[in-house]
Amino acid sequence: MLMSTTDVIIGKDIDETLGLVKGNSVQSRNLGRDMMAGLRNIVGGEVKEYAEMLARSREIASAAMVEEAKRLGANAIVGVRFSTSSVMDGTSEVLAYGTAVKLKS
Structure with a gap:
């Protein structure tokens, strides 16, 4: 899967835009990491x-x-971005999102 932070992929033509795609992960801290930190x-x-x-x-x-x-x-994702936030004390969320597209063969 090709991914790009730009809205185009140089040398490739977008045949179809399929829509927003996203994924997230929420991680919590742990005692060992907190002590070292x-x-x-x-x-x-x-x-x-x-x-x-x-x-x-x-x-x-x-x-x-x-x-x-x-x-x-899709065979590519353009406009990829990452965002982070704190969901609650001691946890972090990372959100990845972009636009799923089909590139011309």
Whole structure:
């Protein structure tokens, strides 16, 4: 599945627009990550535990978006965006969304 943050894919023509597709992932913090993050907060530096958690969330959300696009018969997704939010204290949501399209063969 081709994915692009732009509204077109250079060298490809869009034959049909199939509609909005999305996928999301909600992850919660855990005690081990919180303890390590607290220590990093004191000494400074990247909070790798949370960066890894968000990277996993992006992958899960992207995979769900791709599956929805496949169900529509798409072979590409254009205008891909990611959004994050806090659902409740201690949790993060990553939303991936874009427009499912069929590219000309």
